[in-house]
Amino acid sequence: MTRRVWDISQVLRPGLPVWPGDTAFAQRRTWTIADGTPVNVSALTFSTHSGAHADAPLHYQADGAAIDAVALDPYLGECLVIDARGAGDLIQPHNLPELGGARRVLLRTWDRFPHDTWRSDWTAIAAGTIAALAAAGVILIGIDGPSLDPQESKAMDAHLAVAAAGMRILEGLVLDGVPAGRYELIALPLAIAGADAAPVRAVLRELT
């Protein structure tokens, strides 16, 4: 039996919404198939926080680990998708359902993912919610917004709570059309040496 797969990545493309002031995604052709050229090749420019991505500890801790140095186990394995729509500005502990022992948790906040516009009004996560998840044994937190913290946050409370707990982070996931429940998560960050984050091709697979 083939298990159903949900692609929960954004498509990296020109016009991809990025954090205000951050680098736009661009792709240019460096070779094109023609007489004497057997191949198409291109070069990419993009922010480490483009589309669906994994934050490295280095993003929020001056001496944190870079993305090529973090273990991959958190990004692979059983996870729980939670429908957190309606939580308001901040997801609080009381917005979470029973976790049933889940060690990876993905939070859906958008009714419809804003593929073509930067929306500053995403639902962030309270630091206390991160602490509660960590206390329950969660090792990875994912969300469909661009950040765990609000756009204006300088304190980065949720990110720092993640740092304190040694959790891993996925952001920019597309969870439209994924029913709440349990799946296998596969979301490996690109091994970019010294990087503060890296894009992931994130999928959910039906459990057996």
Ligand SMILES: N[C@@H](CC(=O)c1ccccc1NC=O)C(=O)O
């Ligand atoms: N905190 C966000 C990203 C972030 O803060 C950011 C991403 C790209 C360019 C600038 C950013 N923040 C600047 O204050 C994140 O966790 O991905």
Ligand SMILES: [Zn+2]
């Ligand atoms: Zn990020």
Ligand SMILES: [Zn+2]
């Ligand atoms: Zn982040």
